[in-house]
Amino acid sequence: MSFESKEYDDWIKAGEISAKALAYGKSLIKPGAKIREILDAVDNFIIEQGAIPAFPSQISVNSFAAHYCSDNFDETIITEKDVVKLDVGACYNGALGDNAITINLSGEHSDLLDASRQALNNVINIIKPGITLSEIGKVIEKTIEEKGFSPIRNLSGHSLSLYKLHSGLSVPNYDTGSKITLEKGMIVAIEPFATNGFGLVVEKGVPNVFMQFRKRNVRHPFASMVLKEIKKYKGLPFARRWLEKKFRKELVNQALDILVREDIIVAFPPLVEKNQGLVSQFEHTILVWDKAIVTTKLDDLN
Numbered sequence: 001m002s003f004e005s006k007e008y009d010d011w012i013k014a015g016e017i018s019a020k021a022l023a024y025g026k027s028l029i030k031p032g033a034k035i036r037e038i039l040d041a042v043d044n045f046i047i048e049q050g051a052i053p054a055f056p057s058q059i060s061v062n063s064f065a066a067h068y069c070s071d072n073f074d075e076t077i078i079t080e081k082d083v084v085k086l087d088v089g090a091c092y093n094g095a096l097g098d099n100a101i102t103i104n105l106s107g108e109h110s111d112l113l114d115a116s117r118q119a120l121n122n123v124i125n126i127i128k129p130g131i132t133l134s135e136i137g138k139v140i141e142k143t144i145e146e147k148g149f150s151p152i153r154n155l156s157g158h159s160l161s162l163y164k165l166h167s168g169l170s171v172p173n174y175d176t177g178s179k180i181t182l183e184k185g186m187i188v189a190i191e192p193f194a195t196n197g198f199g200l201v202v203e204k205g206v207p208n209v210f211m212q213f214r215k216r217n218v219r220h221p222f223a224s225m226v227l228k229e230i231k232k233y234k235g236l237p238f239a240r241r242w243l244e245k246k247f248r249k250e251l252v253n254q255a256l257d258i259l260v261r262e263d264i265i266v267a268f269p270p271l272v273e274k275n276q277g278l279v280s281q282f283e284h285t286i287l288v289w290d291k292a293i294v295t296t297k298l299d300d301l302n
């Protein structure tokens, strides 16, 4: 991919829309706000910008690191004590952006936020072709531990390619010793997670995020109808709430169960910190060039 190619422009555009969506979502996060309403607004914002969500906009609160949904998701309200992670991304002609921030409504956990924010900035400063995953992981681990926190070891950044949010390479948040290198032209999302807990996440609760991973049909007539809708998401992750706009809730639940059982889609349950530690996360999408080009940065796109 060269600077002159159309694909390059698409990655820049996807990053720009992702960053704008993140800023917009951030402006809506206030005590008393309903999580469901913010997520719908951000998903719609991305569509209004001429893109589609690269994955369902997500808000994970306190010890939840990702894929959060409460038992009463539609009614869950943000409180002034919450540490709120907002993770959003746009897909533009297949090119993707993925970015996240943490908002500290009480102001009590700024050290925890600094740990993951600083880790991300330190990685951006050292990224260049030939850097090993080990070097990246080491910088994240060191930055977070120096501030007295732990990186979450079983969450990682990832490479991206057209219509593929996770295109094969995991970028670790600790030193794995991996000698695999980043090369010029690769696109990676770097997302350090810091916690005052154990440093691992476990799955908990009912999944709200899914992804089709097998192109197979299903016999069950209603599951087949829902699958037809799912195919429109082009292999990108999707939300239960999106399907509920088209079909009745009970039928969506039934169809998703069948499709998971038949190995056609995969479910991503909420991920919570093992010891209920608080979790912070910052994320940018980066084009590896002679140095890092952060595509999800609003002020300086070059």
Ligand code: CO
Pocket: 098, 157, 158, 189, 191, 283
């Ligand atoms: Co990501």
